[in-house]
Amino acid sequence: MNITSYTARPPQLVQALEALALRVDSRDTAATLFHELSGITVLVAKKFTNDRTADGMLEAFHLSVGCISLAISQAGVADSNEARLSFLLQHGAEYVFQMGFRHIKELSALPYAAYVSDFDNDAFIQQRNLKAIFMEICSADPVSTWSGDAVFQNELLDRKRNQKIIDCAKWLRKKNSNGPVKDAELDVTAVISLAVIFALAGDGRIVARTGQREIENLINRAREARPDVETNWNEFLKKIPPEFQPLLRERMEDLRGTIIKKILGKTRIKTVLTELQDQYAGSEQDIDYS
Numbered sequence: 342m343n344i345t346s347y348t349a350r351p352p353q354l355v356q357a358l359e360a361l362a363l364r365v366d367s368r369d370t371a372a373t374l375f376h377e378l379s380g381i382t383v384l385v386a387k388k389f390t391n392d393r394t395a396d397g398m399l400e401a402f403h404l405s406v407g408c409i410s411l412a413i414s415q416a417g418v419a420d421s422n423e424a425r426l427s428f429l430l431q432h433g434a435e436y437v438f439q440m441g442f443r444h445i446k447e448l449s450a451l452p453y454a455a456y457v458s459d460f461d462n463d464a465f466i467q468q469r470n471l472k473a474i475f476m477e478i479c480s481a482d483p484v485s486t487w488s489g490d491a492v493f494q495n496e497l498l499d500r501k502r503n504q505k506i507i508d509c510a511k512w513l514r515k516k517n518s519n520g521p522v523k524d525a526e527l528d529v530t531a532v533i534s535l536a537v538i539f540a541l542a543g544d545g546r547i548v549a550r551t552g553q554r555e556i557e558n559l560i561n562r563a564r565e566a567r568p569d570v571e572t573n574w575n576e577f578l579k580k581i582p583p584e585f586q587p588l589l590r591e592r593m594e595d596l597r598g599t600i601i602k603k604i605l606g607k608t609r610i611k612t613v614l615t616e617l618q619d620q621y622a623g624s625e626q627d628i629d630y631s
Contacts, residue, residue, distance in 0.1 A: 352410035352481040353490075357429045360422035370430065377434035381405045389472055400480070407481030407489050409434060412441030414490035441479070448493065449474050451500035452507055457527035509533060509585040510549070516580075518546040522625075531623030536577075537592050538621065541601060542566075543573030547580065552627040553614070560604050560613055570601065596621075 350356075358374070361367050382402045383392060389404065391397025409429070418424045429437055449471040452461070460466050478496070481487040510532040514522040532549045539548035539559060548555075574593055578586050600621055603613050618626055 350486055352406050352483060352487040353413035353425050354406050354409045354429070354481075355483050356422045357413065357425040360426040374429070374434055378402075378405060378409075381409075381435060381438050389475065403480045403482055404475065405438060406483055407479030407487065408441035408445070408475070409437050410441070410481055410487065411444055411479060411490055411493060412437045415444055415493075416440070442475070444493065445475050445478065446471060448478075448497055448500060451497070452503040453500065455503045455506045455510075455529040457507060457525075457529065459525050505584070506530075506533070506588055509588050512582065512585060513547060513549040516547045517549040519548075519550075522550045526624065528623040528625050531621065531625040533589065533592050534596065534621040534623075535625055537574070537589060537596055538600065538604070538617070540577035541568055541570045541573055541604070543568050543576065545576075547577075550625045550627065551622065553618070556614060556617055556622070556626070557610065560610055563604055567605070570597075570605075 351359075358371075361371060361374070364370075382398065382405045385404050385408075386392035386398050386401035390400040392401070413425050413428060416428055418428045432440070449467070453470070474496075478489045478493050481489055507527065507529050510527060510529040513532050513536045514527070535548050535551055539546060539551070542559060542562060578589060581589060600613070600617055603616065
């Protein structure tokens with residue numbers, strides 16, 4: 342997809358209709374599209390806005406325009422109004438709308454944040470999130486510029502990354518040396534941070550959840566043994582599926598000059614413990630004692 346197609350410009354549906362206006366004897370085709378778009382707008386109003394008020398119908402119309410435009414933008418058609426029109430006429434407005442809405446549903450199913458909780462499986466929450474994304478991305482005023490497809494693409498990239506991070510954390514939990522961690526809630530950042538921090542010891546363990554005593558023991562052992570962190574991290578990465586290694590390597594770079602430096606340095610152990618617990622271990626730390 343050419344990046345120029347993601348700059349602010351009229352919605353793709355409007356661009357297709359501009360091409361239709363230039364065709365000779367396009368009245369019947371225009372009438373068919375108008376009829377389809379009207380039907381789509383009514384259905385959107387009933388489900389997402391309000392089919393009993395003018396404002397609700399107008400909002401639904403804007404959502405219909407944006408959803409069809411999103412589908413056209415993601416279809417990989419040539420960057421011309423005529424190509425957009427040909428795609429629309431080939432499939433029909435109703436089908437193209439459904440294509441756009443499927444994109445929204447697929448986006449909604451991906452995680453907004455790198456955290457997993459019971460709420461993620463709640464039907465009400467899922468429906469609310471779907472509506473919020475639909476309203477955010479697909480609202481397109483035909484007489485204004487629109488960049489909903491750029492918003493969609495950026496959001497898609499972010500959420501796919503979140504999904505990969507979550508998958509990595511789940512894998513680490515499954516391979517946790519003290520047994521798989523099966524809690525429903527998952528603090529993804531904490532899991533990955535703990536795995537990287539404990540890997541500096543080079544003892545071959547994968548740690549996805551830990552306790553306060555284990556953290557304190559790690560600090561003491563590391564200060565006594567002075568491990569070769571880089572070598573130990575490289576050995577740790579050999580155990581990790583290739584698709585997760587870049588994420589872990591990135592986290593290693595983040596931690597190298599911060600908490601790792603303090604673990605191996607002369608910062609008071611109590612200070613290191615507090616920072617590690619507050620900023621890195623999150624809800625993946627079991628409190629052993631006060």
